[in-house]
Amino acid sequence: MLGSSCDVWFGAVPAESLAAALPPRKQADWFSCVNQTELGDNRETVLPGMNTSFVAFGFFALAMGGCATPAFQPARLGLKLPPAALGSSISLQQHLIVERGDRIDELDAALEVDPQGLDLVGLALGQRVLTLHYDGETLMSWRHSMLPIQLRGEDVLEDLQLTLWPVDAIRSALPPRWRIEESGQRRTLWLDDTPIMVIDYSDQPRWIGKIELSNLRYHYRLTIESVSASP
Numbered sequence: 001m002l003g004s005s006c007d008v009w010f011g012a013v014p015a016e017s018l019a020a021a022l023p024p025r026k027q028a029d030w031f032s033c034v035n036q037t038e039l040g041d042n043r044e045t046v047l048p049g050m051n052t053s054f055v056a057f058g059f060f061a062l063a064m065g066g067c068a069t070p071a072f073q074p075a076r077l078g079l080k081l082p083p084a085a086l087g088s089s090i091s092l093q094q095h096l097i098v099e100r101g102d103r104i105d106e107l108d109a110a111l112e113v114d115p116q117g118l119d120l121v122g123l124a125l126g127q128r129v130l131t132l133h134y135d136g137e138t139l140m141s142w143r144h145s146m147l148p149i150q151l152r153g154e155d156v157l158e159d160l161q162l163t164l165w166p167v168d169a170i171r172s173a174l175p176p177r178w179r180i181e182e183s184g185q186r187r188t189l190w191l192d193d194t195p196i197m198v199i200d201y202s203d204q205p206r207w208i209g210k211i212e213l214s215n216l217r218y219h220y221r222l223t224i225e226s227v228s229a230s231p
Helices: 017-019 055-067 153-164 168-173
Strands: 090-100 103-114 119-122 126-134 139-143 178-183 186-191 194-201 208-217 220-228
Touching: 017 103, 119 153, 126 153, 139 153, 153 186, 153 194, 153 208
Parallel strands: none
Antiparallel strands: 090 103, 090 220, 103 119, 119 126, 126 139, 178 186, 186 194, 194 208, 208 220
């Protein structure tokens, strides 16, 4: 785990209040994985040797949320695979970089997945800005008031699962006209004959090392660098 502090506040909402909304199995350690001291005033990230220069909350949220979906384009996939379908229990420290045009924005995250659920904390400048808990049936999410409404927990969960879950599990849950292909260290999501997303992996298992996701529909690139938080 990243730390043991639960003293970071979001406006008037203490971390303990947010933790109380989680299942009993997670209330004791959910926010202990994030320590403001480790990520705080010097803007250090969870990965050694990397510095966060700034985070533009609105831009990052729009990029991750896919911006505004034009009326003629199909909606999101609505992908909500069971956590157990990942096939492994993982605990990761992550650094995310979003590139769009000349703009580069960064975020840190702590991700835990086991057969009972998925938990995610997103941090910017040492402060929590996003939390997700998904038990396979119900998705609970919270976002900082500075983040625009375009950032939906459902979209973050979907992108996580498209990136990390086994391709066979994803394929079986896709709606008509969509398909996903995997060749070597590359995964491609298609709508009819149009590629929508390309994901490249640097290592196996796929959640370790560097992941580069190119969203061809919304024209942004997401790089995720992950290290295991397990002992």
